[in-house]
Amino acid sequence: MRISLLAALGATAAALLAPPAAAVPVAANPVPGSITTLPLVPSRPGAQARPATPAGPRSADPSGAGETREIQAHGTGSFALVGVSWDDPQVTLAGSVEVRTRSAATGAWSDWYRLAADSEDGPDPAEHPSRGATAPFWVGPSDGIAVRVAAADGPLPAGLRAELVDPGTDPGSAATPQSGAPAGRAAHGAPRPGIVTRSGWGADESLRQAGFVYTGNARTVFVHHTDTANGYTCADSPKLIRAMYQYHVKTNGWRDIGYNFLVDKCGTVYEGRAGGVDQPVLGAHTLGFNANSSGVAAIGTYTDASVPQDQLDGIAKIAAWKLGLTDVDAKGTTNLVSASDGSRYPKGQSVGFNTISGHRDAFVTDCPGNELYTRLPGIRSTAARLQGR
Template sequence: MRISHGISHRVSRPARRGRPPAVLLAVCAAVLTLPPTPAGARAVGVPTDRAVWRSSAGGGSVTSVPLARTPTGGGVLPPRTVRRFDLLGVGWDGPARALAGGTVRVRTRDAATGAWSGWRELDADGEDGPDPVAAGRGPRGATAPLWTGPSDGVAVEVTPGPAGPPPGLRVELVDPGGGARSTGPRTLPAEPADGRRIGHQAPRPEIVTRAGWGADESIREPDLAYTGPVRVVFVHHTATATAYECADAPRLIRAVYQYHVQGNGWRDLGYNFLVDRCGTVYEGRAGGTDLPVHGAHTLGFNTDSAGVAAIGTYVTDQPPPALLTGVTRIAAWKLGLTDQDAGGSTTLVSSSDGSRYPAGTAATFQAVSGHRDAFNTECPGTVLYARLPELRAEAALLQGRGAPDPLTP
């Protein structure tokens, strides 16, 4: 998920209820069962007890814990007990690619068993980026998030890249809570496959709304942003756990939403839609499922496109058939709203030098493309990416078209 800075227009909405004030959280000292601090990672500055806690409706929260500076110029958080969380990431003040070439490693403690995980490396190459910077706010970067499940301990080790360590290194710990309550509809019903439609408009699949997955609407920016007609759907994966219960998908989506907004400072969830392993489709960024909402998913090419994220990591894991069906159906429907052939191709113009194409460059994409087609990234995973040709063909059939064009992905 990456962003570009081209936005056609914004629609103002009344401000949601006020955000709760940030409060300081006194974090407990680590217990004797914690693993030792990594060699060479001795902290030399910035005390790590200045955690900041941000709440959200439904019992969710994001706790920001600053990292201490190490003698080698990196950042470290010695093993410690923290407020319970399910997802984490590391953020910093400065450009998204400030840690390119560096490493970010974390380990966490299972809240139920007390067992510590091994070291796990987070994606730190800056392929994610914030929304256009708001007035008075500097750029902020962050790693991809890691879903840990219920955890109450964390350790972090950051080794900077060639650019050196960015300021403000911190670990963001997300508790998605039980979700905000809403009186709005929880789902948009599926349209019958044999219903009467205009042109090549595919039937809409059932979509779980933001109210359905418990989004706290008070934490996002109240204005809504739109682009031109959607001509490309970029497929992503969330790079989170693959073996999850589908009933837990709303909780995972809430965690990613809170990480994007309260941790990274984005205006809303980056993706336009998400699909779980059971094929359920979820509404992502607010503004209307049938409207061209400007997302934050594909750096340089968010204008005139939509981002669909498969929940999980599909580098070596096979995406379940139901997930592929869900991605196919939402892509066919979304593209069909503007009569875009899901099996065809189109041209977009890059708005960022950070993408695979310098700003101003015209690039041709399949109507259903992978994130890696627009950015130098592994997303949506090697295995899922290899399935895109058949997904395109099936989406075109759902639109009542023939075989897709032969453009090589």
């Protein structure tokens, strides 16, 4: 059911549209990228399924006599991130989605990887996603694709297509974190960490919707993982974020990238959704609880893999600073009101959260992965120390 923007934000949230002039710095020469879409076709008779290498720790999808569709292995133009989408964002794909890609550097084909059949991050209903889609998966520079999708039972969603994202080339200058004013303006304000701005990672500002939507002050930071491969280099982080930005906007139909901030495995903090890093920008990261919160995503998958200490420190720094802007205790608790029955809690229910929480605390998901989730107490302690508590 579609609801108004004000209803989605809840009675305590203020939604404001700011003119583009209020944006954070825009790149003088936006970095171009592109998405190539390829339709899936009915599978060949007798095609045999083979086990996939999971992109993350997901239980095996049940086998059944459901519809199957595919893209047979063939060469393509350049891309580095892949996903699968379908026409109706209200429809869930119950089944398996698997891809394999050809390395542009070596010509070798990868193993099969299983994609999350439903993107677990998302906006509240007022943002009107235009397509259903899997979570995107970073594969690095590639020039070949194969896809297979199998329903657990019955038909697959209509309009299935592969989304091949080319992140474009890097900006002329390196992505350098920009420092800000020391300490917050509240009694327990933490030092602002260096943040790579959108212009620093090469955001094409013409892609997103004009203007910005603001909510009430962030009372909770929801920690996520992007559920993408961990083998990226930190030099690739701007490319990965540009590709994710394109996927969220062009494929999902969101107004901008979903996360408010992203942190790579080297601990570098990146600005996410536009509107000002020190402003309460409404994100699209935790369905039902995007209002009065900020979404921080660790780039990678942390279900079984250990989280680098630099990344943990980066998450703690940005959480401490963001919460400290309005004197929110990083080791405290707060209440938020659910804006969607699609969350873990019915719409309208007031829910208590730690001020630094995991995505799974608000939504039925494994995110941010067991390894990262178990490190949240340490992140809270570090953030509180940074706030001088």
